[in-house]
Structures are given as C-alpha cells and as structure tokens.
Amino acid sequence: MSALPKRIVKETERLMAEPVPGISAVPHEDNLRYFDVMIHGPSQSPYESGVFKLELFLPDDYPMTPPKIRFLTKIYHPNIDKLGRICLDVLKSNWSPALQIRTILLSIQALLGAPNPDDPLANDVAQRWKEDEQAAIQTAREWTRQYAMA
Amino acid sequence: MGAKVPRNFRLLEELEKGEKGRGAEACSYGLSDGDDLLMSNWNGTILGPPHSAHENRIYSLNIHCGENYPDSPPTVQFVSKINLPCVDQRTGKVEPSRLPCLFQWKRENTMETILIELRRFMALPQHKKLPQPAEGTTFT
Numbered sequence: 143m144s145a146l147p148k149r150i151v152k153e154t155e156r157l158m159a160e161p162v163p164g165i166s167a168v169p170h171e172d173n174l175r176y177f178d179v180m181i182h183g184p185s186q187s188p189y190e191s192g193v194f195k196l197e198l199f200l201p202d203d204y205p206m207t208p209p210k211i212r213f214l215t216k217i218y219h220p221n222i223d224k225l226g227r228i229c230l231d232v233l234k235s236n237w238s239p240a241l242q243i244r245t246i247l248l249s250i251q252a253l254l255g256a257p258n259p260d261d262p263l264a265n266d267v268a269q270r271w272k273e274d275e276q277a278a279i280q281t282a283r284e285w286t287r288q289y290a291m292a
Numbered sequence: 293m294g295a296k297v298p299r300n301f302r303l304l305e306e307l308e309k310g311e312k313g314r315g316a317e318a319c320s321y322g323l324s325d326g327d328d329l330l331m332s333n334w335n336g337t338i339l340g341p342p343h344s345a346h347e348n349r350i351y352s353l354n355i356h357c358g359e360n361y362p363d364s365p366p367t368v369q370f371v372s373k374i375n376l377p378c379v380d381q382r383t384g385k386v387e388p389s390r391l392p393c394l395f396q397w398k399r400e401n402t403m404e405t406i407l408i409e410l411r412r413f414m415a416l417p418q419h420k421k422l423p424q425p426a427e428g429t430t431f432t
Binding site: 170173175176197199200201202210212214216224225226227 | 327
C-alpha cells in the first residue's frame with residue numbers, strides 16, 4: 143500500500159487533536175482513508191438528541207475530488223435518500239480542494255438544521271415537506287427517536 | 293497501489309453504473325430492495341447470447357453481496373431455469389469452483405464481470421447447444 147498523503151495525515155491528526163463539537167471522525171485501522179463518522183443532530187431541529195452514523199471515504203484523487211460520504215443511520219430528510227446519499231453542493235459541483243473533512247461534516251450538520259426541499263434527493267420526502275411541513279417534521283422526529291437514539 | 297474502496301462505496305458505484313445503464317447491453321443489475329442500507333441483495337438479468345439455445349431468452353438471477361464483498365465474491369443464483377454445467381440443477385446456484393471469475397476472484401471484479409462471464413459461458417461451443425428447460429420456468 144502506498145503512503146498516505148501528507149494532507150490526509152494532517153487532517154486526521156487535527157480531527158483527533160481538536161475535534162469539532164458534536165462531530166467525530168475516526169479512521170479504520172486497516173484503511174486510513176475510510177472513516178467512521180458520528181454527527182449529533184443540531185439542537186432545535188427535528189434531529190435534536192439523535193446521533194447519526196455516517197461513513198466517509200477519501201478517494202485516490204482527494205483532495206482534487208470531494209470525499210464520498212453517506213448516512214448509515216436511517217434519516218427522514220429531503221436532501222438525503224433511502225440509501226443515505228446526501229445532496230449537498232459542496233460534495234459535488236461546489237467542491238474545492240480548500241475544503242476539508244472537517245468543513246464537509248460541519249456542512250452536513252448544518253444541512254440537518256436547514257433542510258432544503260427545493261433541491262431534493264428524496265422526492266417523496268421533499269414533496270411532503272412542502273405540502274405539510276409540520277407533519278414532515280413530526281416524521282423526522284419520530285425517525286430520529288426510532289433510529290438515532292441508542 | 294491505490295486507495296482501497298470500501299464495500300459500501302464500491303456497491304454505490306456499481307449501483308450508479310447499473311442505474312445509468314452504462315454497463316454492457318446484454319446484462320443488467322440493480323438492488324432488490326431500494327431501502328436496504330446494507331445493499332446486500334441484487335437482481336441481475338442476462339439476455340441469452342445469439343446463435344445459441346438461449347437466444348431471445350431473458351434469465352434472471354439473485355446476487356448476494358456479503359460483508360466481505362468485494363474481497364470475497366458474491367453468491368450467485370439463477371432464478372430462471374437453465375441447463376449449464378456451472379449451475380446446480382436443484383437450486384440454480386452458480387458453483388464458484390466452475391466459473392473462473394468466481395474461482396479466481398479479484399477485488400476489481402464486479403457483479404457485471406460475473407454476468408458477462410456467465411453469458412460468455414452460455415455461448416461456448418460446448419454449451420450453446422445444450423437442451424434447455426421450457427422458457428419461463430424457475431428454480432424453486
């Protein structure tokens with residue numbers, strides 16, 4: 143196996159030494175490009191008190207291409223699909239090598255606090271969010287209780 | 293040696309390739325349960341190769357990708373009945389010892405690799421004229 147690029151080593155060290163509040167990212171021992179991630183649902187969102195598991199992978203050409211990331215915990219959110227894939231501009235067209243694992247995870251946490259049903263990935267969820275926001279938020283709360291609380 | 297793509301991200305890549313239909317024309321595959329976060333069970337189809345007893349038939353298969361995929365090969369089982377030396381005639385299961393891409397499994401192999409190889413296997417001169425069960429019958 144080739145050596146891990148310095149950029150990745152540095153990011154990992156910093157994630158360990160100065161963790162972001164409410165977020166953790168730990169690399170697998172046998173694959174240092176593959177991280178187990180936990181994100182706490184932001185307060186005053188339907189995801190409050192939930193702890194969401196995600197997985198993150200840094201492809202060969204990182205940081206020229208963005209990290210790959212998805213939710214492993216079921217979540218009811220208009221920008222996250224049934225397989226946990228996330229629709230977020232910084233993970234796609236707005237990615238820049240100046241961004242980092244840390245900034246991406248913060249963006250995802252912010253997305254939990256500010257769902258955007260006008261740019262949906264899960265169409266059925268987005269539609270419900272637009273038609274009856276209160277009911278959609280209630281479902282998101284229930285799913286959080288059911289799947290994201292140990 | 294490059295980065296080792298973990299199982300789930302590899303399966304997502306295969307899913308996207310399968311959905312976009314960027315794969316080989318005569319084979320297709322997709323998740324059997326679009327809600328399954330573990331992405332373990334897949335459906336595959338193979339269009340029978342021309343100039344063989346399989347011509348114009350569509351075979352469906354179940355593919356199961358375990359925890360160790362793609363370090364270990366998936367298990368593959370025909371749903372449609374087929375008479376082929378690598379297929380168990382009672383269950384439809386593909387015998388890994390009799391299909392080179394399973395027997396000599398490499399991490400770079402994909403579900404598509406397997407479907408294409410099975411199709412090639414059907415078209416081999418010694419296999420293409422094998423008598424086939426009635427069309428539309430399934431292994432139970």
